[in-house]
Amino acid sequence: MREIIDTPSPNFDERSSPVSMIVLHYTGMQDAASAIQRLCDPEAKVSAHYVVTEDGQVLRLVDEANRAWHAGRSHWRGITDVNSASVGIEIVNPGHEFGYRPFPEEQIDALIPLVHGIKERYGVTRGNVVGHSDVAPARKQDPGELFPWYRLAKLRLALPRPTKNLMDPGWTDAGFLLALERFGYDVTDDLAATVAFQRRFRPELVDGTIDAECRAILLALLLPKPQGDE
Secondary structure: OOOOEEOOOOOEEEOOOOOOEEEEEEOOOOOHHHHHHHHOOOOOOOOOOEEEOOOOOEEEOOOOOEEEOOOOOOOEOOEOOHHHHEEEEEEOOOHHHHOOOOOOHHHHHHHHHHHHHHHHHHOOOHHHEEEHHHHOOOOOOOOOOOOOHHHHHHOOOOOOOOOOOOOOOOOOHHHHHHHHHHHOOOOOOHHHHHHHHHHHHOOOOOOOOOOHHHHHHHHHHHOOOOOOOO
């Protein structure tokens, strides 16, 4: 892992809960310099613990002991103060507004050991390594459908997409949403929650339609896992 570059942001406060999550974002700005400047601007009132640039540099903006301001109004598995419970990582990418593009290999190569270290330090489960859109589906799209979750999943740093022995449970749409809420999502906006789930677990088709494949993937995610699977 490359040396981490300290780039302090004033935008933080005290945590009110222990770390149990990692939240991945894209910066969604035209370039890295603009994103870093905003994350360090006291008037912006936003920050993250880390920024990973496209060429693989890792910047530390907020010490992990403190609460960075990256998740906003969010919810995941009963946690409503996601900022307090998480380490936030901003991944430089222009995002859907400024020309969304694949994440370079060098960038993901730098992200993987960063996530691994955080996960080990706090005992974060794979199910709690999430995207911003997972915790705020009605507001956010990042890190988006091009993010290579499979690379993290191969190293047990995130949940894999289920692909084997998938069975459609035949849920109604209401049943699917109930199961999605049980898995962890805020389903207040049912379309947004479905789209967020697809971005994460069925990124090749993000259409908001609850179909047999979505139901089967979600069922597989909810089935009991072998001991130690997290």
